[in-house]
Amino acid sequence: MSIRKRFKSDDTELDTGPLNDILFILMFFFLIISTMANPNVIRVSNPRASSESKAKQSVIVSINKEKELFVGQEKIIFDSLEPVLRSRLPVGDSLIKPAVVINADSLVSWGDIVKIMEVAKKLGATTSASVKN
Numbered sequence: 001m002s003i004r005k006r007f008k009s010d011d012t013e014l015d016t017g018p019l020n021d022i023l024f025i026l027m028f029f030f031l032i033i034s035t036m037a038n039p040n041v042i043r044v045s046n047p048r049a050s051s052e053s054k055a056k057q058s059v060i061v062s063i064n065k066e067k068e069l070f071v072g073q074e075k076i077i078f079d080s081l082e083p084v085l086r087s088r089l090p091v092g093d094s095l096i097k098p099a100v101v102i103n104a105d106s107l108v109s110w111g112d113i114v115k116i117m118e119v120a121k122k123l124g125a126t127t128s129a130s131v132k133n
Contacts, residue, residue: 058099059088059125061116065107069116082119089125102129 061081062070069076071084089098100120104113108131117127 058101059085060101060103061085061120062103063105063108063112063116065105067108067112078115081116082123085119085123085125089123098125100125100127102127104129104131106131 060072064070069078069081071081071088074084076084085100089100090096100116102113102116113129113131117129120127
């Protein structure tokens, strides 16, 4: 009499579905905990700048569609732009270049904006322009 096994299997497999679930939960847990952890555990004293350091100063020049020129809130004519900018821009510190910000209406020609930029460059300032409707 021969007794045969009905389920003869040489390949035994382990079900890894629950293991994947546990690993996903652990990964999610550590991800949440790592974002909530305080990264400033080690206290380091950083050097501070002295209060005498100068910030970059900027002068705002605006020109509207009627070609009226304003430096800050003061209305000026174009011929007096250079002396007014010279009095407003800081002098003496070669490390910090002053800036002239040009706000122009969209109806102003680019030639007028370029003229303002040329005056600012002549005085040693950097320029940036924004055109608004």
